[in-house]
Amino acid sequence: MATIRDVARRAGVAPSTVSYVFNGSRTISEETRRRVQEAVDALGYHPRASARTLRSSRTQVIALxxxxxxxxxxxxxxxxxxxxxxxxxALGYDLLLTTSQEKTEGLRRVALSGLADAAVLMAVDLEDARIGLVRELSFPAALIGRPTDEGALPWTDLDWEAAAALAVRELVAAGHRDLVYLSPVEAEVAARRSYALRGIAGAGAGARESGRRVEIVRAVAEPAAMTRRLHALLRPGPDRPTALVVQHPSADHVVASAAAAGLRVPEDLTVVVLGALPGDAASRSLPRVELPVERLSKEVVRLAVAAADAARERPENEPRQPGPSATGVLLSPVLLPGDAPLSASRTHQAR
Structure with missing residues (x-):
């Protein structure tokens, strides 16, 4: 899709001149206006109706x-x-929800529509294509998720690496010898989703720090296939794990599969859940690191609104500053106790 720079290049003018044509903030000759309009028509460019093009207008809407x-x-x-x-x-904004599977094109439509002042992006990949898109369009945005380029856009996230390493260290300290890390589903890992890969990296770091081997097992989305994978994992034998660290939303599925394999939780198998929703009935009896949804939500909205305010205040012909100006807010994990201690049973330790 054409950008304002493409229009400027075709019309033989500066990008700022194209902006002046759209927002009427300066006197532009009819000849220049005609060339810009011809370039717009030829390229199919659609200028936004908010923020940078109509800087005085506010929608008071944030897109999620x-x-x-x-x-x-x-x-x-x-x-x-x-x-x-x-x-x-709480900050005087309404919310516009977009759920398009076309991550970049869906966001492009929102950014060009002028319906929102800023966006909050979820399901963030380590190298997320939407980051380049919103920077190209100068559309304010903030992320729930920690990208590889931490200076590209404002972001906030739970420290998944620290959470996984913490769980592994605590289990080893409690006497567990055979640990398995059940990661998010394979599709999330393949997509290089930030939380998934950072959790796996943290499990590896915890294993190295503790001097223990941690087997990484990827979850699958289809319930019957997940049940088969868990049954194979928990079958009787000297290598059966004594503890599972679960970065998978279906903690109840894991517990049910353990029961089907003849194991009691936590007597025979300790299950630690990472990313449990606060108040979730399936995981509140288990040791867990809860996902601080409320705090993450407040932080990301604050960052998105700040980005929108900064965009309004930036002069029209001043380029967006690269990298380090963006803000990251990383929340430290807290391991909450379950109904039973983490310590391995004597049967565990004998193995």
């Missing part, structure tokens, strides 16, 4: 971009939608 497949139900998405909405309302 949550890419999701049709029919897929994830409780975490609903919790974030509610808490981000509450945080936005």
């Amino acid at each position: 971009a949550v890419p999701r497949a049709a029919g897929l139900q994830r409780s975490v998405d609903g919790r974030f939608a509610i808490d981000v909405s509450d945080a936005a309302n």
